[in-house]
Amino acid sequence: MAQATTTDRTTPAADDRFDRPVLAKFEIRRGELADAALATLGDLGYARTSLREIAQKSDFSHGVLHYYFRDKAELITFCVRRYKEGCVSRYDQIVAESATAPDLATAFAEGLVATLREDTAMHRLWYDLRCQAMFETDLAETVRDLDRQLENMILRVLERYAELARAECVLSPAGAYAVFDGTFENALHRHHHDSVQAAELLRSEIPLLLAALIRGD
Template identity: 35%
Template sequence: MSTVAPDKLQARADRKTRKRQKKKDRIARSAMQALQELGYANTSLRDIAARADLSLGMLHYYFEDRTQLILHCVSLYKAAFISGLEEALSDASGREPVINALANALATSIIEDASTHRLWYDIRGQAMFDPAFRPVVADIEASLMAVIETAAEKTGSARPGVGELGYALIDGVFRYQMQNQVTGTPRNHESLANEMRSVLETLF
């Protein structure tokens, strides 16, 4: 019979869980480069292990399969992206400041993180065929809609459905800008932000 108090056992279990989560996060960050370069369809666990300088056994220990690892990578990145948008809006108040803050944050993300956004769109498309991707994609899109709803409230434009409508409008422009940044003619921050600002002014 254990003589360790239940609260100490729980604390120990919590520490173990946090340690495992941190390790999974580190592996996911290391795997991102391979996924960004090759895309979902062309990347195997062996490719990820080689690019991330990890053993295949290590990957299998923390992630059951490639799908689980890729979903963790996308969730980790998009959480940071959403957090950045929320932070940009946190100090903005009033229609113009909110629109400018969001437009600048989106433009900055396209310039700095286009290759990672490309992976997100790859996975989002895959979700139409593979049910395993749908819950994570749905959660991420719900979070993005919530950001838009927050912006709408701050601009006095809150109304039913603004999150879904705003997401559809903003995402269409964002995806086109990102695609052009990767495969076409890259544009500067001011140009991207101005285009995004026009969309936001229509929405709000």
């Protein structure tokens, strides 16, 4: 796995001489650097961003960035993984707290609309990274892993919705993920290009899609 190889080469996690407090401090610092880099990454995208470019647009030197991240591939995958894994836990909370199928549909739609509006740059970076992974092997396994996590998250939402509606899913996990991911990516494109209807259309489409993907007894 490319990500694991990168970690072995650049972090103290692979060296038994470092104790847990040192490792924890190292990871905290990586998180701080990643957060500082997100604005530049989201604005320029994968291909046009280098560690030097990020350093020029942040308060951190190129040397500091290069100490904590071997290259931009490691930095960007770290950023996207950090964000996407947070997304997954957010929607799991929605699943856990929804008592009826309509409640779940509404909360899920609102969550997607909120992240569409608030995290536009992060989502643009994710889709950019996913396209680049078809050409760069260093990115491929991280992207596959995140896609699996997102697919499983969508499945949990859909299965819980079907359970609350006393129905069953009519698509495979991969098919359901493709439906929602494609709908969200389309909304992201339109939102990025200043479509004022993009968010509202997404809000109205999500409950309809959930209902269309289940079948009652």
